[in-house]
Structure formats: C-alpha cells, structure tokens
Amino acid sequence: MPSKLGNITFYADDPPRLARFWSGVFGYPPVEWGEPLKSELLDAGLTEADLAARGVAEDPDGVGPRLFFHHASGPKQGRNRLHLDISATPGRSPSRDELEAEKDRLVALGAEVVRLVDQDWGPWPELYYQLRDPDGNEFCLQ
Known part of the structure; x- marks a missing residue:
C-alpha cells in the first residue's frame, strides 16, 4: 500500500499565529487548544509550554491538507527549499x-x-x- 501525506510541517516563531493565518488561507476554522482537547493533551503528558509551541490548520472534513506548526529553534535563514x-x-x-x-x-x-x-x-x-x-x-x- 503506498504512503499518504500526513502533515505539511513548518517550523515557526509563533506557531499559533501561523496556524491561524493558514487556517484563514484555506478557509478552515481555527483550531484552538480549548476544552476538551486541551485536557486530553495535558492528560497525555503535554505541558502548557508544549501547547504554546504548536499549532495546526486542519480541514474539518479531512479533504484538504493538514498543516502542523512547531516552534523553531532559531530564526529563519535564507529561502525555503520547498514552498x-x-x-x-x-x-x-x-x-x-x-x-x-x-x-x-x-x-x-x-x-x-x-x-x-x-x-x-x-x-x-x-x-x-x-x-x-x-x-x-x-x-x-x-
């Protein structure tokens, strides 16, 4: 069985902000770490800092691409290798x-x-x- 695309992942200075931007680009509702999802994630071992360092833009129908945003360890340098x-x-x-x-x-x-x-x-x-x-x-x- 062939592989399928899971996430397109970006390193970001402000993952939640970038997730909101890309949600708007694709017309997705913004994903917030509200209840009950937040409690589920915290119960699974993530911390508040972990949640602040991540974001997601996700098609609620599962048809469009899912974009995941993770906090970068340093500033972006140079041009993207992929866009x-x-x-x-x-x-x-x-x-x-x-x-x-x-x-x-x-x-x-x-x-x-x-x-x-x-x-x-x-x-x-x-x-x-x-x-x-x-x-x-x-x-x-x-």
Missing part, C-alpha cells in the same frame, strides 16, 4: 481580477507581497504572486 502553490480559483485559471482579489484577501490575513510574475514559460503563460506568510515562508498564489 506551497495556492490556487486562487481551484480547478481553473483565475482572471487577473480574481487573482488580485485573492491576493488582497491573503494580505489582509497577514501575507506580504514579494512580487508579481507575469511571463511566458515556453508556450504557457505564467501569472502568479510570490508572497510570504507572517513567518517569512515564501508561497505562490496562482
């Missing part, structure tokens, strides 16, 4: 207006625009925004 590509209009190419509207929504959530790319890659047009999340991780909106 996420986010579709502004899943299943089809967005119009420029749709791309702009989604970019504006992500900026309101805390993203930072790095640049707009409008070029051809061989016979295929490319139109996307390179952005950074609140922790400085690069991602693209296409």
Whole structure:
C-alpha cells in the first residue's frame, strides 16, 4: 500500500499565529487548544509550554491538507527549499481580477507581497504572486 501525506510541517516563531493565518488561507476554522482537547493533551503528558509551541490548520472534513506548526529553534535563514502553490480559483485559471482579489484577501490575513510574475514559460503563460506568510515562508498564489 503506498504512503499518504500526513502533515505539511513548518517550523515557526509563533506557531499559533501561523496556524491561524493558514487556517484563514484555506478557509478552515481555527483550531484552538480549548476544552476538551486541551485536557486530553495535558492528560497525555503535554505541558502548557508544549501547547504554546504548536499549532495546526486542519480541514474539518479531512479533504484538504493538514498543516502542523512547531516552534523553531532559531530564526529563519535564507529561502525555503520547498514552498506551497495556492490556487486562487481551484480547478481553473483565475482572471487577473480574481487573482488580485485573492491576493488582497491573503494580505489582509497577514501575507506580504514579494512580487508579481507575469511571463511566458515556453508556450504557457505564467501569472502568479510570490508572497510570504507572517513567518517569512515564501508561497505562490496562482
């Protein structure tokens, strides 16, 4: 049986904040360590500090990706070796207006625009925004 993706894990300066940002990107409800989950986690041996050093963005229907955030041991340095590509209009190419509207929504959530790319890659047009999340991780909106 082939493997399946479990989590996409990020090291973060502020895991709960980054979890809230990415929950907003994907339209997931924010996951808080409220009751009864908090008691269950504490009973399992985690501490309050452990909970403060973690966050999760999770599709309640289990369809979309699950993102896990863990406290980083130091500041981010350099460019990501991997990044996420986010579709502004899943299943089809967005119009420029749709791309702009989604970019504006992500900026309101805390993203930072790095640049707009409008070029051809061989016979295929490319139109996307390179952005950074609140922790400085690069991602693209296409």
